[in-house]
Amino acid sequence: MKKRILTGDRPTGKLHLGHYVGSLRNRVKLQYDYDTFLIIADVQALTTNWEHPERLAQDVHDVATDYLAAGIDPEAATIFIQSMVPAIAELTIFYSMFVPVNVLRHNPTIKTEAKQKGYSELMYGFLGYPISQAADITFCKAHLVPVGKDQAPHLELTRKIVRRFNELYGEVLVEPEGMYEKLLVGLDGNAKMSKSLDNAIYLADPPEEVIRKVNKAVTDPARIHKSDPGHPHVCTVFKYHSEFNEQFVPELERACKKGEIGCVECKTRLATRLNEMLDPIRERRTYYEARQDLVDDILQAGTARAVEIGEKTLAEVKDAMKCNYFARESVRSG
Numbered sequence: 127m128k129k130r131i132l133t134g135d136r137p138t139g140k141l142h143l144g145h146y147v148g149s150l151r152n153r154v155k156l157q158y159d160y161d162t163f164l165i166i167a168d169v170q171a172l173t174t175n176w177e178h179p180e181r182l183a184q185d186v187h188d189v190a191t192d193y194l195a196a197g198i199d200p201e202a203a204t205i206f207i208q209s210m211v212p213a214i215a216e217l218t219i220f221y222s223m224f225v226p227v228n229v230l231r232h233n234p235t236i237k238t239e240a241k242q243k244g245y246s247e248l249m250y251g252f253l254g255y256p257i258s259q260a261a262d263i264t265f266c267k268a269h270l271v272p273v274g275k276d277q278a279p280h281l282e283l284t285r286k287i288v289r290r291f292n293e294l295y296g297e298v299l300v301e302p303e304g305m306y307e308k309l310l311v312g313l314d315g316n317a318k319m320s321k322s323l324d325n326a327i328y329l330a331d332p333p334e335e336v337i338r339k340v341n342k343a344v345t346d347p348a349r350i351h352k353s354d355p356g357h358p359h360v361c362t363v364f365k366y367h368s369e370f371n372e373q374f375v376p377e378l379e380r381a382c383k384k385g386e387i388g389c390v391e392c393k394t395r396l397a398t399r400l401n402e403m404l405d406p407i408r409e410r411r412t413y414y415e416a417r418q419d420l421v422d423d424i425l426q427a428g429t430a431r432a433v434e435i436g437e438k439t440l441a442e443v444k445d446a447m448k449c450n451y452f453a454r455e456s457v458r459s460g
Contacts, residue, residue: 131156132268132302134165134208137185138175141192142326143400144319147310147369148274154197156272162203163266163432164193166425169209170259173252174243190421192329195411200424206432207425208262213436217261218254220443221287224294225257235279242322260284264299265436272305276318295446310369313343315362330411333401340366340397345389352388363392371399 133149135141141150153162166189168182175181190205198205208214230236230253240248259280263271264287271281281304288301309318312325319326327339346361348354358364358379368375374395381387414421444450 128159128161129269130163130266131160131270131272132163132165132263132266133272134163134167134262135189136167136171137182137189138171139185139321140188140328140330141196142319142321142328144274144310144312144326145192146196146329148307149272150193150196152272152305152307153193153203156270157199157202160270163268164198164203164205164428165208165262166190166205167208167259167262169215169251170255173249173255174239176249176251186425187418187421188330190425191411191414194414194421194424195329195407197407197410200428204428204431205424206429210429211265211432211436213265213433213440214258214261216440217265217443218258220447221257221260221291222254224290225283225287227253229283230254230256233279233283235276238276256280256283257287260287263302264288265439266432267300267439268302269300270305271302272307274309275306276309278304278306291443295443298442298446311362311365313339313362315344327400329404329407331404332408333404336400336404337397340393340400343393345392346382349389351385353385355385356382358382363389363396366396367392367399370403371396374399 131153133153135145153164156162166186168186171182171185172179186207193203193205194200231248233256236248236253236256240252245252256279260283263281263284271284273281281302285301288299291299292301311317312319312323313327314323314325316323316325327336331339340363343366344362346357349356361382364375364378364382367378378387378392378395382392441450
C-alpha cells in the first residue's frame with residue numbers, strides 16, 4: 127500500500143501564490159506517489175471567523191476549485207470537508223485529555239496569529255486548534271505532512287500526541303513526518319504572503335490584476351534611478367524571480383548590480399512569467415467554475431471515503447483506550 131499524505135487549508139477565501147509555494151505545488155507532484163488526503167478545514171476556519179459562518183459554503187467551494195485548478199486529480203487525491211468527518215471531532219476530544227493548556231498557550235504560531243488578530247483573550251477553539259490539527263493528520267494515519275515552515279510547531283505537537291498516545295494505549299497511531307516548504311514573502315516585503323495583510327497574488331487573479339499587483343511590489347529602497355547599482359537580495363521582486371523565473375536570475379542579478387536593468391522592466395518580466403504560469407490554472411478554474419455540481423460530487427465522494435477511514439481509526443483508538451464498551455470482539459483482533 128502507498129504511504130499517506132495529509133495536508134490542506136482553512137477555507138478563508140481563494141488561495142494565493144503563498145499557498146502554491148508553501149505546499150500546493152508539492153501536493154500536485156506527490157499525488158500519484160502517495161495516497162493523498164486534502165482537508166478543507168472548515169472547523170478551524172471558524173476559530174477566527176466564528177461570527178461569519180455564512181461565508182463558509184462559498185469559501186469551501188473556492189478552495190476545492192483552486193485545488194482542482196492547480197492540478198489536483200480527484201481520481202488520485204481525496205478532497206474532503208473536515209466538519210463532515212465525525213472521527214476528527216472525537217479524536218480531538220480524546221487527544222485534548224493529555225495536552226497541557228500551557229503547551230497550547232506557548233505555541234509560537236498561536237501566539238503570532240493571536241497578536242496579528244489583536245485578540246485580548248483566546249477562545250477555546252482557537253487555543254486548541256493544534257489539537258484539532260493532530261486529529262486531522264492522524265485520523266487517516268498520514269505518514270507525511272507537507273506544510274509551510276510556520277506550521278512546524280503544530281506538526282511537532284502532533285508527533286508528541288502520537289508518541290504519548292502510543293505509550294499510554296499501545297501502538298495504534300502513525301507518527302507523521304513533515305515536509306517543510308519555504309514561505310513566500312508578500313508583495314509589501316512582509317515576511318509572509320497573507321490574505322489578512324492584503325499583500326497576495328491569488329491563483330484566480332486575471333492577468334491585468336497580476337500586472338497591477340506586481341507593479342506595486344516593493345523593490346530595493348536604496349535604488350532611485352535605473353543606473354544606480356542595485357541590491358537584488360533585499361528586493362521583493364528579485365525574490366519572486368528566484369522562485370518562479372529561476373533561469374533569468376543569474377542574468378538579472380548581474381544586470382541589477384550594474385544598474386543595467388530598471389525596476390519597471392524587472393517587474394514586467396516577472397508579471398509575464400507569473401501570467402504564463404497561472405494561465406493553465408485559470409483555464410482549469412474556468413472549467414470547474416462552470417461545473418459546480420461536479421465539484422460538489424468530488425467533495426461528497428472524498429468526504430465519504432474520509433468518513434469510512436476515520437471510523438476505522440476511531441474504532442481502533444477506542445479499542446486501545448478500552449472505550450468500546452459493547453464490542454464483542456477486539457477491533458484489532460478482527
